[in-house]
Amino acid sequence: xxxxxxxxxxxxxxxxxxxxxxxxxxxxxxxxxxxxxxxxxxxxxxxxxxxxxxxxxxxxxxxxxxxxxxxxxxxxxxxxxxxxxxxxxxxxxxxxxxxxxxxxxxxxxxxxxxxxxxxxxx
Amino acid sequence: xxxxxxxxxxxxxxxxxxxxxxxxxxxxxxxxxxxxxxxxxxxxxxxxxxxxxxxxxxxxxxxxxxxxxxxxxxxxxxxxxxxxxxxxxxxxxxxxxxxxxxxxxxxxxxxxxxxxxxxxxxxxxxxxxxxxxxxxxx
Numbered sequence: 001x002x003x004x005x006x007x008x009x010x011x012x013x014x015x016x017x018x019x020x021x022x023x024x025x026x027x028x029x030x031x032x033x034x035x036x037x038x039x040x041x042x043x044x045x046x047x048x049x050x051x052x053x054x055x056x057x058x059x060x061x062x063x064x065x066x067x068x069x070x071x072x073x074x075x076x077x078x079x080x081x082x083x084x085x086x087x088x089x090x091x092x093x094x095x096x097x098x099x100x101x102x103x104x105x106x107x108x109x110x111x112x113x114x115x116x117x118x119x120x121x122x
Numbered sequence: 123x124x125x126x127x128x129x130x131x132x133x134x135x136x137x138x139x140x141x142x143x144x145x146x147x148x149x150x151x152x153x154x155x156x157x158x159x160x161x162x163x164x165x166x167x168x169x170x171x172x173x174x175x176x177x178x179x180x181x182x183x184x185x186x187x188x189x190x191x192x193x194x195x196x197x198x199x200x201x202x203x204x205x206x207x208x209x210x211x212x213x214x215x216x217x218x219x220x221x222x223x224x225x226x227x228x229x230x231x232x233x234x235x236x237x238x239x240x241x242x243x244x245x246x247x248x249x250x251x252x253x254x255x256x257x258x259x260x
Contacts, residue, residue: 087178090220091185097223098186098204099197101234105207106241107219107226115240119233120225 151177152184164190167205175209183209 022030037044058065097104106112154162154172164187165172172180183205190201211219226234 087181087185090182091187092189093220093223094182094208094216095186095189095193095201096227097219098208099190099193099201100223101238102226102241103207104204104211104216104219107222108211108215109241111244112237112241113222115237116222116225116229119229119237 152180157184160191161187164202165205167202168209171206171209176213178213179209 033044097107102112154169157165161184162169165183168175168183175183186201190198193201208216226237229237
């Protein structure tokens with residue numbers, strides 16, 4: 001038998017050595033899969049196809065998925081800013097009301113509210 | 123590797139979006155200790171009530187305190203004097219008060235003055251021994 005000396009031969013030797021180290025269970029699964037591909041190629045392809053369906057969907061719809069994520073991001077940030085603006089406005093009104101000429105209780109007093117409505121309608 | 127990086131970016135974007143929404147909803151209550159010294163000084167009349175105040179009430183008060191230093195001294199005094207009564211009002215009462223205050227401020231100054239006089243007269247009639255709650259502008 002001719003002795004292997006080239007780099008390719010070394011690689012083959014190394015791979016053979018590694019193949020010997022594969023656990024029996026994994027080796028059995030690999031063998032089963034090899035036989036399946038050789039003897040029933042269509043079934044094997046169908047199985048492979050269904051396994052990668054999710055990945056293919058993501059790949060095909062990456063623009064849509066990206067847009068969805070972007071919309072979520074923008075929505076979250078928009079909601080944050082809207083709420084922040086609302087709090088700022090309420091705080092400003094509260095400050096003016098508390099420091100104003102009339103006590104806060106006046107604005108909930110039924111008599112005062114009635115005067116207010118009468119004048120607002122004029 | 124590139125797929126993993128894309129997944130990481132997507133997860134980060136989703137986390138940011140959900141985090142933004144959560145922040146918009148507001149899940150944290152600012153504690154008294156978390157206030158700045160200036161805010162604590164303005165809101166000092168509420169130091170004992172602070173733990174009982176709702177998250178929204180605390181945030182609104184902190185926002186209101188930001189405007190305190192822009193007020194004239196007389197308005198600042200009224201602000202602090204009324205804080206306690208304001209904090210004891212229900213959220214609905216505060217909402218109605220804000221709404222009616224904005225209606226009042228939308229009226230012409232003369233009408234506002236007339237309403238202040240009416241209020242002072244009514245207060246004098248119902249509380250003859252007490253001074254009016256505020257002096258109407260002349």
